[in-house]
Amino acid sequence: MKTELSTKGDTTVSAEAGRIALLQSRWHADVVQECTKSFIATMVANGISQSRIDVVEVPGAFEMPLHAKLLSKTGHYSAIVAAALVIDGGIYRHEFVAQTVINALMLVQLETTIPIFSAVLTPHHFHEVDEHKAFFRAHLATKGEEVGKACIDTLKSVARITQ
Numbered sequence: 001m002k003t004e005l006s007t008k009g010d011t012t013v014s015a016e017a018g019r020i021a022l023l024q025s026r027w028h029a030d031v032v033q034e035c036t037k038s039f040i041a042t043m044v045a046n047g048i049s050q051s052r053i054d055v056v057e058v059p060g061a062f063e064m065p066l067h068a069k070l071l072s073k074t075g076h077y078s079a080i081v082a083a084a085l086v087i088d089g090g091i092y093r094h095e096f097v098a099q100t101v102i103n104a105l106m107l108v109q110l111e112t113t114i115p116i117f118s119a120v121l122t123p124h125h126f127h128e129v130d131e132h133k134a135f136f137r138a139h140l141a142t143k144g145e146e147v148g149k150a151c152i153d154t155l156k157s158v159a160r161i162t163q
Contacts, residue, residue, distance in 0.1 A: 016045040018078030021152065025084035027060040034137040035083040035119045038144025039151075046152050061086045061120050062097060065104030079151050083144070085120040085136060115154045119143040130149045153161045 020043070024036050036055060045093050054077075058067050061084035066141065068080045082105055086098045101120055109116040 004065035006088060007038055018052075019046070019076050020079045020081065021068075021077045022053060022055050022083060022160055023064045023067055023071075024057050024079045025054055025060050025064070026057050028085040028087070029057075031133055031136050031140060032083050033087050034054065035140040035147070038141040039083070039119070039148045040144075042145045042148030043152070046148070048152070061101045064101055064120070068105055068116055069108045069112065072108060072114040072116075074081075077114060079115045079117065081117045081119065081147055081151060083140070083147075085121050085140070115151070115158060117147045117151055119147045 022039060026034050040050055040053055041057075043053060056067060056071070058064055061082070064084065068082065071077050071080055072157055082101070084101070086101070086126045097119060102118055104118075105116050108114075118128055120138065121136070121143065
């Protein structure tokens with residue numbers, strides 16, 4: 001079965017019907033949910049029904065690669081998006097966690113040929129204060145829009161290649 005994907009100002013491209021999974025970290029969910037909202041709004045504004053998007057909450061970023069692989073193996077998803085905020089908790093270097101997650105997501109993408117997108121952010125400085133939360137909420141909202149556009153563009157280009 002085929003479905004139509006379109007973006008404003010661009011021609012419509014057919015892609016294999018499928019759902020889109022968005023993995024959302026529960027760590028700092030009050031901040032990360034802005035990415036989810038913005039992603040969904042971008043997809044809907046570009047002709048992708050919200051009913052095709054499954055939001056899957058996971059404990060944190062570290063759990064995302066496994067969930068991405070399991071979701072990709074179901075055959076139900078055309079794309080998977082990961083959204084998280086990995087912060088320096090003072091005990092470990094958060095860059096190692098973020099790098100591990102991104103590398104693992106890339107491996108899943110290459111092994112399964114399901115496009116996987118990252119909105120996993122790793123700020124140098126984040127404190128549980130209103131000013132930082134507001135800044136990163138806005139930043140993640142922007143990232144949600146960007147990852148939505150990247151998802152649409154990639155689904156269209158993959159459809160062109162595989163048709």
